[in-house]
Amino acid sequence: MGEFDLITRYFKRPSQRAVLGVGDDCALLAPTSGMHMAISSDMLVEGRHFLSTVDPARLGHKALAVNLSDLAACGAEPTAFTLALSLPRIDEVWLEGFSTGLLQLANEHRCELVGGDTTQGPLNICITAFGEVPPGDALLRQNAQVGDDIYVSGTVGDARLALEVFRGTQAIDAKAFEAVRARMETPTPRIALGIALRAIANAAIDVSDGLLGDLGHILQRSQVGAQIDTTWLQHSNTFGEDAQAAGISLTLAHLPWNKRIEFALAGGDDYELCFTAPVHQREMVHAAAWESNTPVTRIGRITQTQGLVVTDPEGHPITRRFASFDHFA
Numbered sequence: 345m346g347e348f349d350l351i352t353r354y355f356k357r358p359s360q361r362a363v364l365g366v367g368d369d370c371a372l373l374a375p376t377s378g379m380h381m382a383i384s385s386d387m388l389v390e391g392r393h394f395l396s397t398v399d400p401a402r403l404g405h406k407a408l409a410v411n412l413s414d415l416a417a418c419g420a421e422p423t424a425f426t427l428a429l430s431l432p433r434i435d436e437v438w439l440e441g442f443s444t445g446l447l448q449l450a451n452e453h454r455c456e457l458v459g460g461d462t463t464q465g466p467l468n469i470c471i472t473a474f475g476e477v478p479p480g481d482a483l484l485r486q487n488a489q490v491g492d493d494i495y496v497s498g499t500v501g502d503a504r505l506a507l508e509v510f511r512g513t514q515a516i517d518a519k520a521f522e523a524v525r526a527r528m529e530t531p532t533p534r535i536a537l538g539i540a541l542r543a544i545a546n547a548a549i550d551v552s553d554g555l556l557g558d559l560g561h562i563l564q565r566s567q568v569g570a571q572i573d574t575t576w577l578q579h580s581n582t583f584g585e586d587a588q589a590a591g592i593s594l595t596l597a598h599l600p601w602n603k604r605i606e607f608a609l610a611g612g613d614d615y616e617l618c619f620t621a622p623v624h625q626r627e628m629v630h631a632a633a634w635e636s637n638t639p640v641t642r643i644g645r646i647t648q649t650q651g652l653v654v655t656d657p658e659g660h661p662i663t664r665r666f667a668s669f670d671h672f673a
């Protein structure tokens with residue numbers, strides 16, 4: 345099989361939304377008149393962002409999910425994406441799995457693969473996703489206001505726990521491992537929540553490098569500080585092991601306190617939304633969570649005093665530092 349057969353077989357599908365999809369020198373999109381276009385790129389490199397043993401369908405899902413997560417953090421609705429793929433060789437089993445996982449998530453969001461590039465080289469996946477948001481409605485990092493509540497969606501820390509099990513520093517039972525491994529390998533982009541928060545949240549970011557580190561970007565851009573309380577890490581709200589509730593999963597709630605706060609606050613790879621909203625919007629935030637079927641937890645408050653203060657459940661500041669992920673640190 346050659347390059348063009350590969351593209352046709354695995355990546356070309358009939359266009360639903362695009363004027364012109366895969367197959368010509370350019371794709372043609374018809375943007376909704378009056379909307380702003382939101383664009384985001386993310387690259388996944390073998391050994392750096394994923395393990396070489398990962399199931400290809402899960403990798404296809406994750407490659408798109410991390411890009412959709414960026415659109416979610418801006419309150420944008422996905423429309424299309426491109427895929428630049430570098431492959432060591434043509435492996436049909438791998439390509440079948442990868443394209444299936446990728447296109448399944450794409451279909452769920454009506455986000456079309458409209459083009460890309462395919463070349464031989466080390467395994468490397470680069471996706472650029474396009475979305476739309478009404479002018480003035482995009483959720484940005486720079487708009488957090490003093491007094492805002494701070495929230496996080498879903499659960500944080502599970503992906504990090506899965507990574508530590510792979511690394512051999514943590515041991516958990518098989519069922520719990522499957523659950524946290526799924527959180528690491530097939531994250532859920534919080535698109536519906538981002539859209540529901542458009543007129544409600546002041547600032548938002550998606551959590552890829554660790555909750556506190558990513559919140560730090562909001563604080564820096566908004567020139568404010570924050571106080572984060574950790575009582576929400578004391579218990580899981582989950583009733584069954586499969587149910588996903590706000591804050592932390594039952595699996596994480598079983599870890600010793602020190603590990604729990606480290607993984608939840610600085611774990612990374614969560615792809616949840618961290619956002620701020622005025623206190624008077626609390627009911628609207630709950631309505632947005634309800635409407636989008638996405639749990640959210642209130643975890644702190646934006647302060648005038650710059651810097652990030654984390655307090656333990658007794659209200660005492662926690663002085664240890666939480667390093668978040670930085671490729672060049």
Ligand code: ADP
Pocket residue numbers: 351355356365366367368369370427428429457458459460461462
């Ligand atoms: P060109 O040489 O004109 O850049 P290519 O030969 O790279 O075109 O690609 C042919 C067509 O296939 C183009 O429409 C391109 O967007 C599309 N394409 C290439 N690789 C991919 C891929 N991995 N996924 C989706 N579309 C792709």
Ligand code: MG
Pocket residue numbers: 460461462
């Ligand atoms: Mg090309």
